[in-house]
Amino acid sequence: MADLDFETRLERMFAQPPAFADADVFARRVESRLDRSWTLRRWAIGAAGLVGGVVATGQVVGSNLSERMQGFGAETMADLTNSARGFAPELKALSVLPVGTEVLWMGAALAVMAIALVATRMLEEL
């Protein structure tokens, strides 16, 4: 019991910090080191972003992306036109249905939302 009392007393003594005349100076030193490292970090992040941006721009310019996009755009437009022609009879058949075009658009929107929901859930599962 006496041991426990002494240990408690010792813990209390350790918990009482000695008074330092330069306590404020110490705090300011820590703050200034904190500011320095913060500034350094901001510069490092900025420099890394700049280097990354330059490298990415170089890659884009070097890979003739704009020419490829133009070629890709022309091919895609031709494919879409052909597909639309193929769908034309089916679209005409839809107009025979006893529902308005608004309902069809709403159905399409709901289908897109359902697909997005399923995709989100699948990503969460992964």
Next chain:
Amino acid sequence: MGATSSPRTPASLHDVELAALSAAGDRQAFGELVRRHGSAVRGLLRRMGADPATADDVAQDAFLAAFERIAEFRGEGAFAGWVKKIAARLYLRRFRKGVKLDLSAEPETEPEPSHEAASNRRIDLDEALKVLSPNERICVSLCYGGGLSHAEAAEALNAPLGTVKSHVKRGLDKLRERLAAPTDKTGERVHG
């Protein structure tokens, strides 16, 4: 009766609130934590045996490390205790680099203070710790000042648990004797 909500200054906030603000990048809030607990951390390091310059240096490093890891502080314990543990571990790492810490060494025999000297002045903790050997001092300070358990201290010191326990016990015995209430020449206890 309308309560006016005055802007709260960092000095009026609790440690946990300041830590939360610091975690969001508020360096002013962290500065307040340093102001509040800087002396406790510096004091612990000096009590562990660090010279003043090293103690201040390690204490600064400990606070910077604490700022980096402030999100880990959830307020379950006292902020001061959390930083003290960081500081104690940093000091031990630095101490081991500079000095070979031989915890298996036999305890050094310290000159016993004369009974008269002990009885004539009230001895504080910092004075009393000087009687301990470096090993005893580190072990006692880690466990009673740094808030480490014996097992944690053994791990931090990379020493067997039994060795740490025996250093703590020897240190406590010396401190108990040294910190006993001073007596006057007739052997009566002096109060106050």
